[in-house]
Amino acid sequence: MTTDKAGLDAGLAAELDAAVAGLTERVVARLSALVAAASTLGREAEAQALMADAYAGLGLAVDRFEVDPVALADTPGFSPPVHDHYAGRDNVVGVHTPRGTAARGQGGGRSLILNGHIDVVPPGPAELWASPPFVASVRDGRLYGRGSADMKAGLVANITVLEALSALGFAPAAPVILQSVIEEECTGNGALACLARGYRADAAIIPEPFQQSLMTAQLGVMWMGVRLTGKPAHVLDTSAGANAIEAAYALFSRLKRLEAAWNAPAARHPAWADHRHPVNFNLGRIAGGDWASTVPCEAVMTVRVGFYPGTSLAGVRDALQAAVTGAVAEDAGLAGIRAEVTWRGFQAEGCIVDPDSELMAGLADVHRSVTGTEPARLASTATTDVRFFALYGGMPATCYGPVGGNLHGIDEWVSLDSLMEVARVLTRFTAAWCGLERR
Ligand SMILES: [Zn+2]
Structure with a gap:
């Protein structure tokens, strides 16, 4: 046998x-x-x-x-x-x-x-x-x-x-x-x-x-919700308003800087040392605006974020919140925009x-x-x-x-x-x- x-x-x-x-x-x-x-x-x-x-x-x-x-x-x-x-x-x-x-x-x-x-x-x-x-x-x-x-x-x-x-x-x-x-x-x-x-x-x-x-x-995974509020205006002069939907895209491109930083070889967890691109940020949902001829005053976006084991959830949330706060303060694409962050869905450690x-x-x-x-x-x-x-x-x-x-x-x-x-x-x-x- x-x-x-x-x-x-x-x-x-x-x-x-x-x-x-x-x-x-x-x-x-x-x-x-x-x-x-x-x-x-x-x-x-x-x-x-x-x-x-x-x-x-x-x-x-x-x-x-x-x-x-x-x-x-x-x-x-x-x-x-x-x-x-x-x-x-x-x-x-x-x-x-x-x-x-x-x-x-x-x-x-x-x-x-x-x-x-x-x-x-x-x-x-x-x-x-x-x-x-x-x-x-x-x-x-x-x-x-x-x-x-x-x-x-x-x-x-x-x-x-x-x-x-x-x-x-x-x-x-x-x-x-x-x-x-x-x-x-x-x-x-x-x-x-x-x-x-x-x-x-x-x-x-x-x-x-x-x-x-x-x-x-x-990897760990986190969902972050952001509610952006701007200023509505008649489209006869869109510059009078602050477009919350366009601001959502500006914010996401700022967040992608964090994604790039976490994918940098020196920042990686060794388990993903040889991976092409382990950390993925995804702008998975977006909703906003209420009229084609009004500058949209509100947009709600949900972003999925990956991060490495050994990173605390609080640490990830702090990094994301800081990125949002920094973008609102510095980025021309977010001028006149307020951003409120919420944490619903995955708060999943690696x-x-x-x-x-x-x-x-x-x-x-x-x-x-x-x-x-x-x-x-x-x-x-x-x-x-x-x-x-x-x-x-x-x-x-x-x-x-x-x-x-x-x-x-x-x-x-x-x-x-x-x-x-x-x-x-x-x-x-x-x-x-x-x-x-x-x-
Ligand atoms: Zn499955």
Whole structure:
């Protein structure tokens, strides 16, 4: 009998792979149904009902609960909400408790959280999509649709782990917690609420669509709102007014100086030393003005800012506020403009993942044995819910998920072959990490 480093004998590994492969049609059907349940911010309920049904169908104890922003407000990692309520927008958790009677596999006995987020970002103009964004369309081995890669495929992979084990008459010999959380794309308060509810494990994996790499680090992310007010005037003499919309662009170009400074080689965190452009500032939303023939008096802009681990949130806010204050004082494009800054949405610290944890070593081993290749390591320039497990929960955590493309763009897709491979990796990993018992 040969045993790989991940602790599975070759016969069992082959059985697990075959069980996952036997679920391919179910995986595609489940992912298609989840894509069709359009779960943009505030509209997560239909998709979460599907997740709760799936967890119940696996025999898990299903725990549905709302995020309580008042109770969480002073919890490290909390971000001020951008949506006006949490009612009817449950997190869904499914808990497997082992019977503890059957023999464990080699190693094993360690508990595991498999997390994913149900929320998706808006699809943009539907007419730009080759097929409607909330109708799954399979073409050339790719499943297209908003949220297909980011990250309903990952949620389906997590389900498939327990489904494949079950098809062979197995269950994990340690607790396994499946989580489907809200608001990964704007606050992370869904994952934070799971942590606050007491969910802990010996490791956590999030199958974000990071091309089957192992995530080693992620940037911090902050959203800054700025309300600019100027002076309205008749357009017969625009110079009599102060144009708040034009001022927003002037302000953003000043903020880009900070982005350039943080990307300078000397300013970088070593995890991104070789990256082309790790820190990205994005003027993501702007609204303003009320009449084409009036100089606009008001504009509201929201800027997304990236920053390095080890930089405090207060330090980032101070730097941004100083940049705004400096721009208003000095920049001709902001003459006569007032700027009020607000902090809603992501106030997310950066995070370094322990590269030497048993989680990272075990996942790398399984990836090697399934694919025959060394897994890439990824220092992400975005944030993920990994920060809650790693920074605030004291748990080893990383992302390992399928190949996909056009995330947050038009014609988002996930590779179905890669998704099935991720399901094989996660199933083998779970068998080795938790051990197996007879159902
Ligand atoms: Zn995601």
